[in-house]
Amino acid sequence: MPPDSLTLQPEREPLGTLLRYWRGQRGRSQLDLSLDAGVSQRHISFIESGRSAPSRDLLLVLARALDIPLREQNELLLAAGYAPVFLESSWDAxxxxxxxxxxxxxxxxxxxxxxxxxxxxxxxxxxxxxxxxxxxxxxxxxxxxxxxxxxxxxxxxxxxxxxxxxxxxxxxxxxxxxxxxxxxxxxxxxxxxxxxxxxxxxxxxxxxxxxxxxxxxxxxxxxxxxxxxxxxxxxxxxxxxxxxxxxxxxxxxxxx
Structure with missing residues (x-):
């Protein structure tokens, strides 16, 4: 099984759960993420609680700030109701x-x-x-x-x-x-x-x-x-x- 230093990535979850999960993985507080992404801490809190629906561009800004892999960025977009932006074609496409x-x-x-x-x-x-x-x-x-x-x-x-x-x-x-x-x-x-x-x-x-x-x-x-x-x-x-x-x-x- 994976060691304690690595956490198992969750199955498809609501957007707020996924964002909170990745923030935890990177050891970033809501304030840290708000400073890195140029977004208010309140807005991030609302996204994680489901009280606010972020735009696709804002999600990508947050994903880059958290260094989320491309495949998982697509998962984040899908959880928010957006189409993926990164091609998931085969390696020999x-x-x-x-x-x-x-x-x-x-x-x-x-x-x-x-x-x-x-x-x-x-x-x-x-x-x-x-x-x-x-x-x-x-x-x-x-x-x-x-x-x-x-x-x-x-x-x-x-x-x-x-x-x-x-x-x-x-x-x-x-x-x-x-x-x-x-x-x-x-x-x-x-x-x-x-x-x-x-x-x-x-x-x-x-x-x-x-x-x-x-x-x-x-x-x-x-x-x-x-x-x-x-x-x-x-x-x-x-x-x-x-x-x-x-x-x-x-x-x-x-x-x-």
Missing amino acids: PEMASVLRAVDRMLQQHKPHPALLMDRYWNVLRTNDAAPRFFGSLTDLSHYPKPRNLLRLMFDPEALRPYVENWEQAAAALLDRVQREVVGHVVDQKTVALLESLHAYPGVRELKTLRSHLPVVPLTFRKGGERWSYFSLITIVGAPNIVPAQELKVECMFPL
Whole structure:
């Protein structure tokens, strides 16, 4: 389950409840939000209590002040009776073409080392040739339908887990990454389901973070007499304006 430092995002709720929830997540009082957004505290209080119906533009101002992710900004608008303003098209929609061209260039330029494009739930959407070649040399990827989930491959005792030399350390670090990298720093229902599926694997609930003298936690694979140790750099899209652009990340694995 999510740690205490992250709160589960609520299901569809009234506008006032959602706004109060996000304000609480960011540790902002009504006065803080009023100063950040240039709106009176009284007006914010009326919105949260349901006594006032804000305009769409005002809601977007409040959402930006609270750094609410784009997908959740759409939820806020829907709760107020407005149509969403941020496209929630698929990651490979035409409007994403320029971003994906840049991603493909990054993936290919990173050869001969593995590089992957993933969504917010760690589903692998694209890779360079090196990624399936490397991971496929460790386990039979054909047993796992696309889109393959990198975390499940790492935690499944039938997949990559037996080949990870420092699995307990790496797995604990990956769970920490899920919580740190979650969009908006709030665990939604699908992330909860993903974490629960990972905790269902043997030995996961007992994991403890192990300290390392290195600046990063390495991911070390071993098969036969060969050994590979990697660390990752993560790239995200700057100034995203549509939902899938905010939720994609490129992971490039570098030899350590």
